[in-house]
Amino acid sequence: MSYLMSNYTPLSVTFVKGEGCTLIDTQGEKYLDALSGVGVVSLGHCHKDITAAIQTQAGELLHTSNWYHIAHQESLAEKLCKLSNMDNVFFSNSGAEANEAAIKIARLHGHFNNIDNPVILTANQSFHGRTMATLSATGNAKVQAGFAPLVSEFIHINFNDVDAIKAHINNNNIVAIMLEPIQGESGVIVPKNNYLNKVQEICRSHNWLLILDEVQTGVGRTGEMFAHQYNNITPDVLTLAKGLGNGMPIGACLAKGNAAKIFTPGTHGSTFGGNPLACKTALSVLEVIEKDKLLDNVTKMGGYLVSNFHEKLSNSNKVVEIRAKGLMIAIELNQDCKHLLGEALDKHLLINITGRSIRLLPPLIINQTEADIIINTVCDLIEGLQ
Numbered sequence: 001m002s003y004l005m006s007n008y009t010p011l012s013v014t015f016v017k018g019e020g021c022t023l024i025d026t027q028g029e030k031y032l033d034a035l036s037g038v039g040v041v042s043l044g045h046c047h048k049d050i051t052a053a054i055q056t057q058a059g060e061l062l063h064t065s066n067w068y069h070i071a072h073q074e075s076l077a078e079k080l081c082k083l084s085n086m087d088n089v090f091f092s093n094s095g096a097e098a099n100e101a102a103i104k105i106a107r108l109h110g111h112f113n114n115i116d117n118p119v120i121l122t123a124n125q126s127f128h129g130r131t132m133a134t135l136s137a138t139g140n141a142k143v144q145a146g147f148a149p150l151v152s153e154f155i156h157i158n159f160n161d162v163d164a165i166k167a168h169i170n171n172n173n174i175v176a177i178m179l180e181p182i183q184g185e186s187g188v189i190v191p192k193n194n195y196l197n198k199v200q201e202i203c204r205s206h207n208w209l210l211i212l213d214e215v216q217t218g219v220g221r222t223g224e225m226f227a228h229q230y231n232n233i234t235p236d237v238l239t240l241a242k243g244l245g246n247g248m249p250i251g252a253c254l255a256k257g258n259a260a261k262i263f264t265p266g267t268h269g270s271t272f273g274g275n276p277l278a279c280k281t282a283l284s285v286l287e288v289i290e291k292d293k294l295l296d297n298v299t300k301m302g303g304y305l306v307s308n309f310h311e312k313l314s315n316s317n318k319v320v321e322i323r324a325k326g327l328m329i330a331i332e333l334n335q336d337c338k339h340l341l342g343e344a345l346d347k348h349l350l351i352n353i354t355g356r357s358i359r360l361l362p363p364l365i366i367n368q369t370e371a372d373i374i375i376n377t378v379c380d381l382i383e384g385l386q
């Protein structure tokens with residue numbers, strides 16, 4: 001019997017130790033982690049610099065609250081703003097909370113412009129979190145089921161479809177568009193190259209905020225520090241979490257221009273958000289990404305994985321499509337494949353299944369030997385399908 005609530009269905013394995021891309025279970029068995037705790041442990045498990053940063057900081061100071069200045073929070077905000085061309089940051093503890101902050105900024109932006117019932121456009125098949133506002137923003141009926149009344153008002157439009165947005169330009173209540181640059185949870189949906197540029201043009205000409213949810217795509221996952229940098233644009237609001245802390249819970253909502261000045265004392269806050277331990281850890285994560293030139297590794301190893309999958313699976317009648325950007329990879333199959341999760345585990349490989357797609361989010365530090373194991377194991381799994 002478990003005293004835990006029943007909202008998760010964990011696989012029958014318990015990990016007790018991790019090192020690089022490897023996890024070790026209670027029996028001492030090793031597994032290759034091609035999921036990184038769902039895009040979180042980007043530098044691998046127990047990276048020595050991160051462990052050292054946590055140990056040192058834990059011995060100095062864990063928490064003071066935001067009633068006082070926090071030096072590491074200031075440094076991390078400066079670093080993130082310089083990397084992203086944004087102006088100011090609010091720190092949270094998770095991706096959903098970072099998005100909550102973004103949604104509140106959009107609402108205030110609307111009210112400052114005399115819009116009493118602000119509306120935010122979000123995409124079908126998006127995922128923005130599990131809090132009431134973020135699940136309402138999420139374009140997935142399964143995530144929303146049972147939680148009515150939802151937070152109003154989000155209007156869902158088709159992703160990667162500029163005309164779907166233009167159809168709403170006469171709605172004077174719209175204050176923002178919130179999008180993932182690449183949809184992660186729905187199976188790595190990569191839009192057309194200039195989609196975000198066109199969305200930004202529409203936002204600019206209608207005084208809508210462009211909110212980019214980079215909770216999954218950010219902090220190097222796609223081969224740029226932030227996925228929108230492939231488009232040479234700067235959003236008005238940018239949210240981060242997952243890879244920012246390498247496992248230490250931290251989220252961030254960054255904003256630029258007017259959007260960055262919207263929160264005033266008392267309008268938003270978090271007890272834990274941006275505490276010294278989380279911020280010191282995230283600073284170390286960013287240092288390692290730069291020092292070890294991990295963005296180059298993401299592009300190199302992402303390209304290696306994808307070109308090998310294309311080559312080895314070119315004759316497979318089971319594969320519908322391979323979608324990828326950097327180390328966000330999905331292989332869509334022509335059939336339901338949830339059972340591959342367990343089969344991969346039996347082969348000591350950790351993957352994810354999203355709908356009919358195998359989804360891979362390996363650590364950014366992955367090397368060619370590890371990539372070869374992923375390629376061979378995944379191809380074997382697909383070959384073994386009926």
Ligand SMILES: Cc1ncc(COP(=O)(O)O)c(C=O)c1O
Pocket residue numbers: 094095096097099127128129130180184185213214215216217241242
């Ligand atoms: C794009 C995106 N936004 C938000 C979230 C929610 O983040 P968290 O689970 O940290 O609240 C996720 C989580 O998968 C995500 O992929």
